[in-house]
Amino acid sequence: MTQALFGQLFLGLINGSFYALLSLGLAVIFGLLDVVNFAHGAQYMMGAFAAWMALTYLGIPYGWALLLAPLAVGLVGMVVERTLLRRLQGLDPLYGLLLTFGLTLIAEGLFHHAYGNSGFAYPVPGWLRGGVNLGFMFLPLYRAWAVGLSLAVCLACWFVIERTKLGAYLRAGTENPRLLQAFGVNVPLMFTLTYGFGAALAAFAGVVAAPVYQVTPLMGSSVIMVVFAVVVIGGMGSIGGAIVTGLGVGLLEGLTRFWYPPASSVVVFVVMALVLLVRPAGLFGRER
Amino acid sequence: MTEPFPAPAPAGEMLRVSGLHAFYGESHVLHGVDLAVAAGEVVTLLGRNGSGRTTTLKAILGLTGRRSGSVVVNGRETVRMPTHRIVHLGVGYCPEERGIFSRLTAEENLTLLPEVRSGGMPLERIYEMFPNLWERRRSPGSRLSGGEQQMLALARILRTGARLLLLDEITEGLAPVIVQALGRAVRALKDHGFTLVLVEQNFRFVAPLADRHLLVERGRVVGEVARAELDSRMESLQRFLGV
Numbered sequence: 001m002t003q004a005l006f007g008q009l010f011l012g013l014i015n016g017s018f019y020a021l022l023s024l025g026l027a028v029i030f031g032l033l034d035v036v037n038f039a040h041g042a043q044y045m046m047g048a049f050a051a052w053m054a055l056t057y058l059g060i061p062y063g064w065a066l067l068l069a070p071l072a073v074g075l076v077g078m079v080v081e082r083t084l085l086r087r088l089q090g091l092d093p094l095y096g097l098l099l100t101f102g103l104t105l106i107a108e109g110l111f112h113h114a115y116g117n118s119g120f121a122y123p124v125p126g127w128l129r130g131g132v133n134l135g136f137m138f139l140p141l142y143r144a145w146a147v148g149l150s151l152a153v154c155l156a157c158w159f160v161i162e163r164t165k166l167g168a169y170l171r172a173g174t175e176n177p178r179l180l181q182a183f184g185v186n187v188p189l190m191f192t193l194t195y196g197f198g199a200a201l202a203a204f205a206g207v208v209a210a211p212v213y214q215v216t217p218l219m220g221s222s223v224i225m226v227v228f229a230v231v232v233i234g235g236m237g238s239i240g241g242a243i244v245t246g247l248g249v250g251l252l253e254g255l256t257r258f259w260y261p262p263a264s265s266v267v268v269f270v271v272m273a274l275v276l277l278v279r280p281a282g283l284f285g286r287e288r
Numbered sequence: 289m290t291e292p293f294p295a296p297a298p299a300g301e302m303l304r305v306s307g308l309h310a311f312y313g314e315s316h317v318l319h320g321v322d323l324a325v326a327a328g329e330v331v332t333l334l335g336r337n338g339s340g341r342t343t344t345l346k347a348i349l350g351l352t353g354r355r356s357g358s359v360v361v362n363g364r365e366t367v368r369m370p371t372h373r374i375v376h377l378g379v380g381y382c383p384e385e386r387g388i389f390s391r392l393t394a395e396e397n398l399t400l401l402p403e404v405r406s407g408g409m410p411l412e413r414i415y416e417m418f419p420n421l422w423e424r425r426r427s428p429g430s431r432l433s434g435g436e437q438q439m440l441a442l443a444r445i446l447r448t449g450a451r452l453l454l455l456d457e458i459t460e461g462l463a464p465v466i467v468q469a470l471g472r473a474v475r476a477l478k479d480h481g482f483t484l485v486l487v488e489q490n491f492r493f494v495a496p497l498a499d500r501h502l503l504v505e506r507g508r509v510v511g512e513v514a515r516a517e518l519d520s521r522m523e524s525l526q527r528f529l530g531v
Contacts, residue, residue, distance in 0.1 A: 168396045172389040179387045182349050183401040184375035184448065 006137040008258040009251060014143055014212060016250015017150035018223065021205040023230040023242040024157055025198035030236050031174040032194045034093050035085060038100035040202050040227065041220025042107040046073050047203025048210040048219060049111060052122050062125040062211075069207045070200035077199025081192045104221070111217035119216030128211075146208050153204065154243045161239050170194065229272045235285020245283065301363075302327045302452050302483040303348070308357035310347035310507075317343045317352065319507040327451075330474075330484045332494045335504035336530055341487040342384055344504065345454045348485075349374055349381055361452065378405045380445030384456040384487075388437045390430035394421055397429050397440055401448045408449030417473070418443050435466040442473060452483045459490045467493060491529070503528055 022040060029037045050072050051065035060068065080103065088095045124142045131140040161167035173180045173190055181187040206220075213219060226249065234245030249268050257264040275283060303325040310318040318340050325331050333341040347355050350371045359366045361377045375381070389397055398414065398421065415422040418439045424432060432440065438458055445453060455474075459467045467490070474497055477484060488494045494501075495518065503511035503525075511528075513521050 165396075165399070168392055168400055171391045172400055175389050175391060176387065178351060178371075179383065180400075181371045182351055182375065182381050182383070183445075184372050184404050185400075185402060186372050188370065 008254040012250045012254020016247040017147045019230050020243045020246030022227040023246045025201035026231050027242040029198040035096040039103045041224030042104040043199045043202035044206040045220035047206025048215045051207040051210050052215045070203040073203035074196040074200030078192050078196035081195040108217045119214035122210035124211045229268045233275045235282025238284040241284025300327045304360040306358040310352040310355040328481045330478050330498045332486045332498045332501045333504050334501050339504045340507040341504045376404045378451045380450030380453045382441045382455045386437045386441040388429040395425040398444045405449035409446040414443045454485050456487045459493050
C-alpha cells in the first residue's frame with residue numbers, strides 16, 4: 001500500500017519536474033514576447049531526438065547531449081524568432097499561436113516521416129544505472145537524478161530572473177518592452193535570445209526525459225496540453241508560479257493515480273477549470 | 289554640494305526635426321513638425337491636450353508607429369534607426385506616465401539603463417541629490433509615491449550620461465514642494481549644459497526655466513516665443529493655451 005503510494009508520488013514528482021521546466025520556459029516566452037509558444041512540445045521532442053541521434057549516429061554520450069541538444073534546439077528557436085515570429089509582432093497573440101502550432105505539425109510530421117511512430121528507448125547512462133532501496137520504496141538512481149537536476153535548473157532560472165541584473169532586464173521587458181527600448185536596451189535582441197532560451201529549456205527537459213520515456217515524434221504533444229494547463233493554473237508570466245504549479249500538478253496526478261487511476265489524466269483540467277472560475281489570472285498571476 | 293555633473297558640452301545643434309510625420313496605426317498624428325534645439329538650450333513644447341506634444345517626443349525616439357521626415361540627433365540622421373540606437377546617441381527620456389518598472393526595486397530601476405555616453409552621474413551623487421531614493425532603494429517600484437517615482441524617473445536618465453533629455457510632464461499631479469525640488473533639479477541641469485526639451489502643462493514651472501517656448505497645434509509647430517518676448521506676448525499665449 002505505502003509502496004504503491006510512494007511509487008505513484010515519486011512518478012508524479014518526475015512528471016512534475018518536467019512540467020515545471022516546460023512551463024517555466026513557456027511563461028518566460030509569453031511574458032516577454034506575448035507569444036503563446038505552441039511549439040514548446042515539439043522543442044521538447046526535438047531535444048530528446050537530438051540526444052538520441054547524437055548517441056546513435058555520432059556516439060555522443062548523455063552528458064554532452066545535456067549541453068549540446070539544448071544549444072542546437074535553442075539556435076533553431078532563435079532562427080524561428082528572427083525569421084518568422086518577429087513578423088507577427090504587434091498582431092493579436094492568436095497569430096503567434098497559429099504559427100507555432102503549424103511549426104509543431106511540420107516538426108512532428110518530419111520526425112514521423114523519418115522515424116515512424118513507435119519510438120526509441122534512450123539507454124540510461126552507465127553511471128546512473130541501478131537504484132537504492134529506501135525501505136518504503138525502491139528509488140531508481142536516474143529518476144532521482146532527473147528530479148534533482150530539473151529542480152536545480154528551475155531554481156537557477158528563478159534566481160537569475162528574480163535576483164540578478166540580467167533578470168531585471170527580463171522583468172522590465174515583460175512589463176513594458178517599448179519603454180525598455182526607449183532607455184537604450186536592444187529589445188529585439190532580447191526577444192531572440194529569450195525565445196532561444198525558452199526553446200533550449202524545453203530541449204533540456206527533453207534530454208532529461210529521454211531515458212525515462214520513449215523518444216517518439218509525438219512525445220511533446222502528449223505533455224504540452226498538461227503544461228498549458230499548468231501555465232493557466234499558475235498564472236501566465238509568473239516564473240515562481242510556473243515552477244511550483246508544475247510540481248504540484250505532477251504530484252496531484254500521482255495521488256489521483258493512486259486513489260482513482262481513471263481520473264489521473266483529467267484531474268489537471270478539472271483544477272484548471274476551477275482556478276479559472278475563482279481566480280481568472282491564475283494562482284500566482286497578476287491581472288494584466 | 290560638490291560638482292555633480294561633467295563640464296558643459298560644446299555648443300552646436302543637438303536636435304533638428306524637419307517635416308516629421310508620425311502615425312499611430314492608421315491615424316496621422318504629426319503633420320510635419322519642424323524644430324531645432326541648440327546644445328545647452330531649454331525648450332518647451334506648449335499646446336493644448338491632444339495637440340501632439342507628447343507624440344513629438346515619442347516620435348523623436350521612434351516610439352510611434354510609422355514616421356517619416358528627418359530627425360537629426362547630435363549630427364546623425366535617425367529616422368530609420370531602431371529606438372535603442374537613437375538613445376545611444378545620448379538621449380534620455382522621461383515618459384509622461386513616469387515608466388517606473390513596478391517589479392523592479394528602486395535601485396534596480398536606477399541601474400537598469402545602459403550607459404549611452406561616458407560621464408553619467410555616479411550612483412553616489414544621485415543618492416546625494418535625491419536622498420529619498422537612497423532610503424527607498426530596496427522598495428519595489430510599485431510602492432514608491434508619485435514624487436519618488438518622478439525623482440527616480442529623472443535620476444535614472446542622469447546616470448546614463450545622456451545630454452539631451454526629453455521630459456514629458458514631469459510636474460503632473462505632484463505636490464508643490466516636490467514641484468519646487470524638480471524646478472531646482474532642472475535648473476541645475478540647465479546650468480550644467482544639458483539640453484532639455486520639456487512638455488509641460490504647468491506654465492509657471494517652465495516660464496523661468498525655458499529659453500524658448502514652441503507652440504504646438506494639430507501636430508505642427510505653429511509659433512515660437514523667446515523668453516525675452518514672454519511679457520509682451522503673454523495675453524496671446526494664454527489665449528493659445530486656452531487658460
